[in-house]
Amino acid sequence: MNRINIALDGPAGAGKSTVARLVASALGFVYVDTGAMYRAVTWKILQLGLRPDDAEEVARATRNMEIRLARSEQGQLVFVDGENVTDYIRSADINRNVSFIAQNREVRRLLVEKQKELAREKGVVMDGRDIGTSVLPDAEVKVFLTASARRRAERRYAEAGTPEQTIEEMEAEISRRDQIDTNREASPLRRADNAILLDTTEMELAEVVEAVLSMCRSYV
DSSP, rough: OOEEEEEEEEEEEEEEHHHHHHHHHHOEEEEEEEHHHHHHHHHHHHTOOOTTOHHHHHHHHTTTOOOOOOOOOOEEEEEETTTEETTTTSHHHHHHHHHHTTOOOHHHHHHHHHHHHHHSSEEEEEEEEIIIIOTTOOSSHHHHHHHHOHHHHHHHHHHHOOOOOHHHHHHHHHHHHHHHHHHOSSSSOOOOTTEEEOOOTTTHHHHHHHHHHHHHHTTO
Protein backbone atom coordinates (compact mmCIF):
# COMPACT_ATOMS: atom_id res chain seq x y z
CA MET A 1 0.00 0.00 0.00
CA ASN A 2 1.28 3.47 -0.87
CA ARG A 3 1.79 5.75 2.10
CA ILE A 4 0.29 9.21 1.74
CA ASN A 5 -0.57 12.06 4.07
CA ILE A 6 -4.19 13.10 4.58
CA ALA A 7 -5.13 16.55 5.91
CA LEU A 8 -8.54 17.12 7.48
CA ASP A 9 -9.40 20.72 8.32
CA GLY A 10 -12.53 22.44 9.51
CA PRO A 11 -14.16 24.45 12.28
CA ALA A 12 -14.70 23.40 15.90
CA GLY A 13 -17.06 20.47 16.35
CA ALA A 14 -17.07 19.39 12.71
CA GLY A 15 -16.17 15.82 13.69
CA LYS A 16 -12.63 15.98 12.33
CA SER A 17 -11.05 13.94 15.12
CA THR A 18 -13.55 11.09 14.92
CA VAL A 19 -13.41 10.92 11.13
CA ALA A 20 -9.61 11.16 11.06
CA ARG A 21 -9.26 8.38 13.63
CA LEU A 22 -11.57 6.04 11.71
CA VAL A 23 -9.93 6.80 8.36
CA ALA A 24 -6.49 6.16 9.86
CA SER A 25 -7.68 2.87 11.32
CA ALA A 26 -9.18 1.74 7.99
CA LEU A 27 -5.95 2.52 6.13
CA GLY A 28 -3.55 1.34 8.82
CA PHE A 29 -2.12 4.87 9.07
CA VAL A 30 -1.09 6.93 12.11
CA TYR A 31 -3.65 9.41 13.44
CA VAL A 32 -2.33 12.74 14.75
CA ASP A 33 -4.84 14.87 16.68
CA THR A 34 -3.31 18.35 16.52
CA GLY A 35 -6.25 19.85 18.41
CA ALA A 36 -5.37 17.65 21.39
CA MET A 37 -1.88 19.18 21.38
CA TYR A 38 -3.29 22.70 21.71
CA ARG A 39 -5.70 21.50 24.36
CA ALA A 40 -2.82 19.90 26.25
CA VAL A 41 -0.94 23.19 26.26
CA THR A 42 -4.11 24.95 27.46
CA TRP A 43 -4.50 22.45 30.32
CA LYS A 44 -0.91 22.98 31.43
CA ILE A 45 -1.17 26.78 31.22
CA LEU A 46 -4.26 26.71 33.45
CA GLN A 47 -2.54 24.32 35.85
CA LEU A 48 0.37 26.74 36.11
CA GLY A 49 -2.02 29.56 36.94
CA LEU A 50 -1.04 31.59 33.88
CA ARG A 51 -3.39 33.74 31.85
CA PRO A 52 -4.06 32.10 28.46
CA ASP A 53 -4.01 35.52 26.79
CA ASP A 54 -0.54 36.38 28.17
CA ALA A 55 1.31 35.58 24.94
CA GLU A 56 4.86 35.83 26.27
CA GLU A 57 4.33 33.74 29.39
CA VAL A 58 2.35 31.11 27.47
CA ALA A 59 5.09 30.86 24.82
CA ARG A 60 7.80 30.58 27.49
CA ALA A 61 5.93 27.81 29.29
CA THR A 62 5.28 25.92 26.03
CA ARG A 63 9.00 25.92 25.15
CA ASN A 64 9.66 24.05 28.41
CA MET A 65 6.76 21.63 27.96
CA GLU A 66 7.00 18.04 26.72
CA ILE A 67 3.91 16.92 24.78
CA ARG A 68 3.66 13.33 23.67
CA LEU A 69 0.98 11.43 21.75
CA ALA A 70 0.72 7.67 22.19
CA ARG A 71 -1.54 4.99 20.76
CA SER A 72 -3.43 2.52 22.92
CA GLU A 73 -6.33 0.10 22.59
CA GLN A 74 -8.56 2.87 23.96
CA GLY A 75 -7.37 5.35 21.33
CA GLN A 76 -4.88 8.19 21.37
CA LEU A 77 -3.38 9.18 24.71
CA VAL A 78 -2.01 12.65 25.40
CA PHE A 79 0.82 13.27 27.87
CA VAL A 80 2.16 16.56 29.19
CA ASP A 81 5.46 16.38 31.04
CA GLY A 82 4.85 12.67 31.61
CA GLU A 83 1.29 13.05 32.94
CA ASN A 84 -1.62 11.45 31.09
CA VAL A 85 -4.05 14.34 30.52
CA THR A 86 -6.31 12.60 27.99
CA ASP A 87 -9.35 12.74 30.28
CA TYR A 88 -8.84 16.38 31.23
CA ILE A 89 -8.53 18.23 27.93
CA ARG A 90 -12.15 18.12 26.70
CA SER A 91 -13.71 20.10 29.53
CA ALA A 92 -15.72 23.29 29.14
CA ASP A 93 -12.87 25.22 30.81
CA ILE A 94 -10.45 24.04 28.12
CA ASN A 95 -13.02 24.83 25.40
CA ARG A 96 -13.29 28.40 26.68
CA ASN A 97 -9.54 29.04 26.69
CA VAL A 98 -7.99 27.00 23.87
CA SER A 99 -8.56 29.76 21.29
CA PHE A 100 -6.12 32.03 23.13
CA ILE A 101 -3.47 29.31 22.93
CA ALA A 102 -4.18 28.45 19.29
CA GLN A 103 -3.68 32.04 18.13
CA ASN A 104 -0.31 32.40 19.88
CA ARG A 105 2.29 32.59 17.09
CA GLU A 106 5.13 31.02 19.06
CA VAL A 107 2.97 28.17 20.35
CA ARG A 108 1.84 27.43 16.79
CA ARG A 109 5.44 27.48 15.55
CA LEU A 110 6.55 25.03 18.24
CA LEU A 111 3.65 22.62 17.72
CA VAL A 112 3.77 22.79 13.92
CA GLU A 113 7.42 21.68 14.09
CA LYS A 114 6.33 18.62 16.08
CA GLN A 115 3.49 17.92 13.66
CA LYS A 116 5.67 18.14 10.56
CA GLU A 117 8.14 15.74 12.15
CA LEU A 118 5.37 13.22 12.83
CA ALA A 119 4.33 13.32 9.15
CA ARG A 120 7.79 13.14 7.60
CA GLU A 121 7.63 9.40 6.89
CA LYS A 122 4.11 9.62 5.36
CA GLY A 123 1.17 7.40 6.29
CA VAL A 124 -0.40 10.03 8.55
CA VAL A 125 -3.95 11.32 8.94
CA MET A 126 -3.84 14.71 10.63
CA ASP A 127 -6.71 16.98 11.60
CA GLY A 128 -6.86 20.59 12.67
CA ARG A 129 -7.58 24.03 11.28
CA ASP A 130 -4.46 24.78 9.26
CA ILE A 131 -3.19 21.34 8.24
CA GLY A 132 -3.76 21.67 4.50
CA THR A 133 -2.62 25.29 4.41
CA SER A 134 0.33 25.41 6.82
CA VAL A 135 1.31 22.09 8.39
CA LEU A 136 1.01 19.67 5.45
CA PRO A 137 0.62 21.85 2.34
CA ASP A 138 1.85 18.93 0.20
CA ALA A 139 -0.61 16.36 1.58
CA GLU A 140 -1.93 14.13 -1.19
CA VAL A 141 -5.51 14.32 0.10
CA LYS A 142 -7.00 17.45 1.65
CA VAL A 143 -10.55 17.66 2.97
CA PHE A 144 -12.35 20.59 4.58
CA LEU A 145 -15.10 19.26 6.86
CA THR A 146 -17.87 21.57 7.97
CA ALA A 147 -21.45 21.57 9.28
CA SER A 148 -23.89 24.12 10.62
CA ALA A 149 -23.05 25.53 14.07
CA ARG A 150 -26.28 24.06 15.45
CA ARG A 151 -25.50 20.57 14.13
CA ARG A 152 -21.98 20.73 15.52
CA ALA A 153 -23.34 21.77 18.92
CA GLU A 154 -25.84 18.88 18.88
CA ARG A 155 -23.06 16.41 18.15
CA ARG A 156 -20.86 17.75 20.92
CA TYR A 157 -23.76 17.67 23.35
CA ALA A 158 -24.48 14.02 22.48
CA GLU A 159 -20.81 13.06 22.85
CA ALA A 160 -20.42 14.79 26.24
CA GLY A 161 -22.27 12.13 28.24
CA THR A 162 -22.86 14.49 31.17
CA PRO A 163 -22.75 17.89 29.44
CA GLU A 164 -21.50 20.90 31.38
CA GLN A 165 -23.35 23.23 28.98
CA THR A 166 -26.66 23.40 27.16
CA ILE A 167 -26.84 22.95 23.38
CA GLU A 168 -27.51 26.69 23.07
CA GLU A 169 -24.39 27.52 25.09
CA MET A 170 -22.33 25.12 23.00
CA GLU A 171 -23.67 26.64 19.78
CA ALA A 172 -22.78 30.16 20.95
CA GLU A 173 -19.30 29.00 21.96
CA ILE A 174 -18.75 27.24 18.63
CA SER A 175 -19.82 30.36 16.71
CA ARG A 176 -17.45 32.47 18.81
CA ARG A 177 -14.62 29.99 18.19
CA ASP A 178 -15.33 30.09 14.43
CA GLN A 179 -14.95 33.86 14.43
CA ILE A 180 -11.69 33.76 16.40
CA ASP A 181 -10.19 30.95 14.32
CA THR A 182 -11.14 32.57 11.01
CA ASN A 183 -9.82 36.02 11.92
CA ARG A 184 -6.65 35.21 13.88
CA GLU A 185 -3.36 36.41 12.40
CA ALA A 186 -1.44 33.17 12.93
CA SER A 187 -2.54 30.44 10.47
CA PRO A 188 -6.25 31.31 10.33
CA LEU A 189 -8.88 28.70 9.60
CA ARG A 190 -9.48 28.56 5.87
CA ARG A 191 -10.02 25.98 3.19
CA ALA A 192 -6.91 25.18 1.15
CA ASP A 193 -7.31 25.97 -2.55
CA ASN A 194 -7.12 22.28 -3.48
CA ALA A 195 -9.11 20.91 -0.52
CA ILE A 196 -12.41 19.14 -1.15
CA LEU A 197 -15.31 20.70 0.76
CA LEU A 198 -17.48 18.20 2.62
CA ASP A 199 -20.56 19.54 4.41
CA THR A 200 -21.62 16.90 6.93
CA THR A 201 -24.71 18.63 8.34
CA GLU A 202 -27.03 15.98 6.91
CA MET A 203 -24.53 13.09 6.82
CA GLU A 204 -24.09 10.16 9.18
CA LEU A 205 -20.60 9.38 10.48
CA ALA A 206 -20.21 6.24 8.35
CA GLU A 207 -21.08 8.24 5.22
CA VAL A 208 -18.44 10.86 6.02
CA VAL A 209 -15.75 8.26 6.63
CA GLU A 210 -16.60 6.45 3.39
CA ALA A 211 -16.51 9.74 1.46
CA VAL A 212 -13.00 10.49 2.72
CA LEU A 213 -11.81 6.94 2.08
CA SER A 214 -13.09 7.13 -1.49
CA MET A 215 -10.90 10.19 -2.03
CA CYS A 216 -7.88 8.22 -0.83
CA ARG A 217 -8.38 5.05 -2.88
CA SER A 218 -6.77 6.36 -6.06
CA TYR A 219 -3.56 6.92 -4.08
CA VAL A 220 -3.41 3.87 -1.80
